[in-house]
Structures are given as C-alpha cells and as structure tokens.
Amino acid sequence: MSLPTTPTALLSVRGLRKSFGANVVLDDVSLDIEPGQCVALIGASGSGKSTLLRCINLLEQVDDGVIELAGRDIADPRVDADQVRSRMGIVFQAYNLFPHLSVLDNVTLAPRRVHKVARAEAESRSMTMLDRVGLADKARARPDDLSGGQQQRVAIARAMVNSPELLLLDEVTSALDPELVGEVLDLLRDLRAEGMTMILSTHEMGFARNVADTVCFLDAGRILEAGPPAEVLGDPQQERTRQFLSRLAS
Amino acid sequence: MPLGPSSHRAEPSEPPWSPSQTELDRRAFRQSRTKRSAFISAISTLVVGGLVIWLVTRSAGWPRVQTTFFSWDKAVDSFPVVLKGLWLNIRIMLICGVAIVVLGLTLAIMRTLRGPIFFPLRLLATAYVDLFRGLPLLLLLLLLGLGVPALRLPGVTISLAFWGGVAIVLSYSAYVAEVFRAGIESVHPSQRAASRALGLSHGQTLRHVVLPQAVRRVMPPLMNDFVSLQKDSGLISVLGVTDAIQAARIETASDFNYTPYVVAGVLFICLTIPTARLTDHIAKKQGWHGAGGTL
Ligand SMILES: Nc1ncnc2c1ncn2[C@@H]1O[C@H](COP(=O)(O)OP(=O)(O)OP(=O)(O)O)[C@@H](O)[C@H]1O
Ligand SMILES: [Mg+2]
Numbered sequence: 001m002s003l004p005t006t007p008t009a010l011l012s013v014r015g016l017r018k019s020f021g022a023n024v025v026l027d028d029v030s031l032d033i034e035p036g037q038c039v040a041l042i043g044a045s046g047s048g049k050s051t052l053l054r055c056i057n058l059l060e061q062v063d064d065g066v067i068e069l070a071g072r073d074i075a076d077p078r079v080d081a082d083q084v085r086s087r088m089g090i091v092f093q094a095y096n097l098f099p100h101l102s103v104l105d106n107v108t109l110a111p112r113r114v115h116k117v118a119r120a121e122a123e124s125r126s127m128t129m130l131d132r133v134g135l136a137d138k139a140r141a142r143p144d145d146l147s148g149g150q151q152q153r154v155a156i157a158r159a160m161v162n163s164p165e166l167l168l169l170d171e172v173t174s175a176l177d178p179e180l181v182g183e184v185l186d187l188l189r190d191l192r193a194e195g196m197t198m199i200l201s202t203h204e205m206g207f208a209r210n211v212a213d214t215v216c217f218l219d220a221g222r223i224l225e226a227g228p229p230a231e232v233l234g235d236p237q238q239e240r241t242r243q244f245l246s247r248l249a250s
Numbered sequence: 251m252p253l254g255p256s257s258h259r260a261e262p263s264e265p266p267w268s269p270s271q272t273e274l275d276r277r278a279f280r281q282s283r284t285k286r287s288a289f290i291s292a293i294s295t296l297v298v299g300g301l302v303i304w305l306v307t308r309s310a311g312w313p314r315v316q317t318t319f320f321s322w323d324k325a326v327d328s329f330p331v332v333l334k335g336l337w338l339n340i341r342i343m344l345i346c347g348v349a350i351v352v353l354g355l356t357l358a359i360m361r362t363l364r365g366p367i368f369f370p371l372r373l374l375a376t377a378y379v380d381l382f383r384g385l386p387l388l389l390l391l392l393l394l395g396l397g398v399p400a401l402r403l404p405g406v407t408i409s410l411a412f413w414g415g416v417a418i419v420l421s422y423s424a425y426v427a428e429v430f431r432a433g434i435e436s437v438h439p440s441q442r443a444a445s446r447a448l449g450l451s452h453g454q455t456l457r458h459v460v461l462p463q464a465v466r467r468v469m470p471p472l473m474n475d476f477v478s479l480q481k482d483s484g485l486i487s488v489l490g491v492t493d494a495i496q497a498a499r500i501e502t503a504s505d506f507n508y509t510p511y512v513v514a515g516v517l518f519i520c521l522t523i524p525t526a527r528l529t530d531h532i533a534k535k536q537g538w539h540g541a542g543g544t545l
Binding site: 081085087088092097100101110113114115162 | 448454463
C-alpha cells in the first residue's frame with residue numbers, strides 16, 4: 001500500500017507496524033500532521049498509544065512502515081537518530097527525569113550537551129522555561145523531592161527548552177489532580193496557540209475536544225477512526241468507538 | 251486544643267508551631283527507650299567481653315601465649331619498624347586503588363557496549379574478567395613477582411613492589427569491573443530512553459546519565475572492595491617486599507616472639523576501620539538513589 005504523502009505534512013506516518021514478539025501492538029497505522037496542528041490519540045489502556053509515540057521518537061525499531069518528518073523517512077536506519085530526536089521533544093508517561101541531577105540540570109542537559117549552548121545561556125533559557133511552567137523556585141531541587149505534578153511540568157520544560165519542531169506528550173495529565181490537570185492543559189493550550197505541533201495521548205476527552213484538530217481513536221493497535229473532534233467524539237461512526245466513549249462518560 | 255482540619259491552616263496571627271503535649275510525651279518516651287537500649291547493650295557487652303577474657307586467661311597455655319604474642323615491650327620495640335612497613339602498604343593500596351577503578355570502569359564499559367563493531371572489545375573484556383577473577387591472587391603475585399623480574403627484560407623494572415602491585419590491580423580490577431557492570435545495568439532503561447529522546451548520543455548518555463547513577467549505587471560495594479584491598483596489600487610480603495607483615499616477620503626472627511604480627515594486625519585494622527565507617531556513611535546518605543520508573 002503506498003498512499004501519497006500530503007506534501008505539506010510535518011509528520012506523516014504510513015502503514016506503521018510494530019510488534020513485541022507475537023504481540024502486534026501497532027498494525028498498519030497511518031497518520032498525518034500539519035505544522036501547527038495538534039493530534040490527540042485516544043483509546044483504551046494497552047491500545048498502543050505510548051508505543052506509537054515511542055516509535056515516532058525512534059525509541060522503538062518499527063517492523064514496517066514509513067515515518068516521514070518534513071518529507072524524509074526517519075525510520076530508515078541510515079538516518080542519524082540522535083539528530084532526528086533533537087528536533088522533537090517527548091514527555092513520558094512516567095516523566096523519566098534524571099534523579100541524580102537537579103531540576104535545572106535536567107532541563108539544561110540537552111541544550112548544553114546536544115546543542116552545545118554555553119552554560120550561562122542554557123541556564124537562562126531553562127530558567128525561562130521553568131518560570132513558564134511555574135517552577136522557577138524549584139530549580140535547585142532534586143526531582144525526587146517534587147510532587148508528581150511538579151515532576152510532570154519539569155519534564156515538559158525539559159522537552160520544550162530546545163524549541164522542538166514536534167512535541168510528543170504521553171498522557172501528561174494522568175498522574176495529576178484536577179487542579180494541576182487544568183494548569184498543564186492551559187500550558188499546552190498556550191503552546192498550541194503559539195503554533196507548536198503536538199501529538200498527545202490522553203484520557204481527557206474534554207481537552208481533546210477543545211484543543212485537538214484531529215482525534216485518532218486507537219483500538220488494539222489500529223486507528224479505527226480519525227477526524228475532527230466534533231466528528232470522532234460527537235458522532236462516532238464505529239460501534240467500538242461509541243462503546244469506548246460511552247464507558248468514559250458513565 | 252481541638253485537632254480539626256482547620257488547625258492545619260496557618261493563620262497569620264497564630265503563633266509559630268510548637269509541639270503539642272501529645273508529641274512531647276512521645277518524644278520523652280522515645281528518649282527513655284533509647285537510654286534503656288544503650289544501657290542494656292553496654293551491660294551485655296561487658297558481660298560477654300568479661301566472660302571471654304576470663305575463659306582465655308585462665309586456660310592452661312595462656313601464660314605462654316601471653317609472652318609470645320602479647321608482650322608489651324616487644325610491641326613497643328617493633329612498632330616503628332612495622333609502621334614503616336605499613337607505609338609501603340598504604341602507598342601500594344592508594345596507587346592500586348586508582349588504577350583498579352580506572353581499569354575496572356573501562357572493562358565494565360567495554361562489556362556493556364552493544365553492536366557488532368564492539369564484539370572484539372566485549373570478548374576481550376569478558377576473557378579478562380574470567381581469567382583474572384579465576385586466578386588466586388596469591389598465585390598471580392608469585393607468577394608476576396617472581397616470574398617477570400626473572401626474565402630480565404631490558405627496560406622493564408625488576409621492582410618486586412611494582413610487580414606485586416600489578417598483580418593486585420589485575421585481580422581486583424576484574425572484580426571491580428563486575429561491580430561497575432552491575433551498577434550500569436541496574437539503571438532503568440527508561441533513563442537511557444529519556445536521554446536518547448533528548449538527542450544525547452550513546453556516549454553522552456553513558457557519561458551524563460547512566461554512569462553517575464551507576465557509580466552512586468555501587469559506592470558501598472566498591473568501598474567494601476577497597477577495605478579488602480587494604481588488607482590484601484599485605485599479600486605482597488610473600489615476594490619478600492618489606493611491607494608491614496614482612497617487617498613483622500623480620501622482627502620475630504630474632505627471638506621467636508610473635509608480638510610484631512599482632513602489632514601489624516592491629517595496624518591493619520586501624521587502617522580499615524575508617525574506610526568501613528565511611529562506607530556506612532555513604533550507604534546511609536544514599537537512601538534516595540531511586541531511579542526506578544517505567545517507560
Ligand atoms: N517493551 C515492551 N515489551 C513488550 N511488550 C510491550 C512493550 N511495551 C509495550 N508493550 C505492549 O504493547 C501494548 C501497548 O502498550 P502501550 O504502552 O503502547 O499502551 P497505551 O495505549 O499507551 O496504554 P496506557 O493508556 O495504559 O498507557 C501492551 O499490550 C503492552 O503490553
Ligand atoms: Mg501509555
């Protein structure tokens with residue numbers, strides 16, 4: 001199957017397949033995202049959302065399919081994966097901050113080591129980012145001394161500090177209380193308004209409805225339905241989607 | 251004072267927090283318990299210690315053992331010589347310590363490299379560890395210390411202390427490499443993933459993310475190996491190098507009084523105890539090393 005790639009797409013995934021042993025986790029997944037767009041991945045636990053994000057970030061080796069970033073297939077082993085990754089930011093479901101580094105050092109690590117920014121410059125940029133997520137006063141703390149929500153925001157600052165072209169967010173609000181969820185979602189909404197291209201997996205249907213341009217419903221590794229939130233969430237065509245949404249609502 | 255939820259809120263006019271009567275009671279109780287346990291342990295130590303001394307000193311051979319092993323005059327006499335010998339042990343252990351850490355870490359990194367290009371390095375490191383971990387240190391000391399100088403290779407030192415040190419480094423670095431490797435592999439894969447996701451290369455990930463966490467975690471077992479090294483530095487005396495043990499042996503030769511050995515033993519213990527306490531301290535401080543997490 002070779003669908004023509006949308007020429008303007010920043011990221012274009014075609015026929016992506018990924019399995020762990022006999023377990024096929026992603027099966028023929030295709031997805032386009034234009035610059036400045038926000039795509040929300042929804043679906044039950046285990047449906048493959050995290051795996052899809054990790055494949056896009058080249059943290060998993062795919063079994064088949066094409067992942068084009070600005071027209072270039074990055075799943076190709078000849079591509080410099082480090083260079084590709086430095087153009088993306090990813091926030092993990094479990095934050096994955098570095099426990100031996102202070103909050104500030106977590107954020108400055110990539111600018112200093114990957115982008116070779118001078119220390120002072122990297123620190124001032126990182127402080128601006130931390131200030132933005134409301135944690136400038138925690139710059140010297142260790143990640144383990146922060147609450148879950150604070151760690152999550154540090155992870156976002158760390159992913160954002162290099163001004164990535166594409167931001168991948170894996171259930172960034174799942175560990176937060178409703179008040180903090182609001183805070184993080186506001187932050188993401190601002191980023192979206194500034195033109196950041198994002199793919200996020202979420203269980204927050206309200207957020208998906210308000211912020212996303214496209215909602216993809218994943219079920220057992222396949223995108224069953226994709227389209228504007230009003231359609232997918234408001235008037236789902238598939239029985240499975242309706243089932244999933246009605247369970248969430250109840 | 252009512253302990254409702256409102257009491258948690260700090261009113262601006264409220265005086266600063268001071269412990270409640272309940273808490274003061276608890277503290278007093280804890281303190282009395284601490285004192286009681288200290289008292290009990292002191293008493294039981296005295297009783298056990300006293301019993302052991304009483305049993306030993308009333309045995310038939312004690313007077314003889316006392317003069318041969320615990321003669322005060324002989325101890326004072328031999329102390330400066332044994333201490334001078336110990337200085338060699340200290341130098342050997344410090345220099346070897348540094349070499350062991352460098353070599354051990356290099357071997358550990360070699361063993362954790364992935365990819366076919368590194369196969370020869372991996373193989374080499376694995377063979378090295380298998381070989382030198384399997385060879386008894388004493389054998390290695392004799393082979394190198396007596397064998398290499400006997401070759402009389404031009405430009406190669408025949409210093410016995412040097413070759414003894416080399417033997418110690420070869421043997422210990424194999425052990426230490428395994429300790430480092432365990433540390434490296436204990437760092438959760440999500441940490442590597444997070445680092446690679448930021449665009450750090452394999453080497454940068456190792457340097458800035460994996461190794462700092464790995465080294466912190468293996469600090470206590472490493473210090474344990476260092477304590478062991480301190481006393482094993484005494485093994486070079488088999489080569490006839492005048493370290494603390496050899497110095498003690500020379501002292502005993504004149505009158506068959508073995509007190510110098512006891513002096514050497516006490517000095518070795520004095521050397522290792524500070525390291526042991528430091529190890530405890532480091533292990534305690536590192537309660538936080540955490541770094542679990544999932545992908
Ligand atoms: N490293 C791995 N090895 C083996 N199986 C894996 C691995 N990672 C994920 N899987 C499997 O892939 C499937 C999809 O997992 P994934 O984490 O992508 O789900 P998810 O949609 O993100 O779920 P959640 O909403 O709970 O985060 C699961 O069945 C999981 O067991
Ligand atoms: Mg997930």
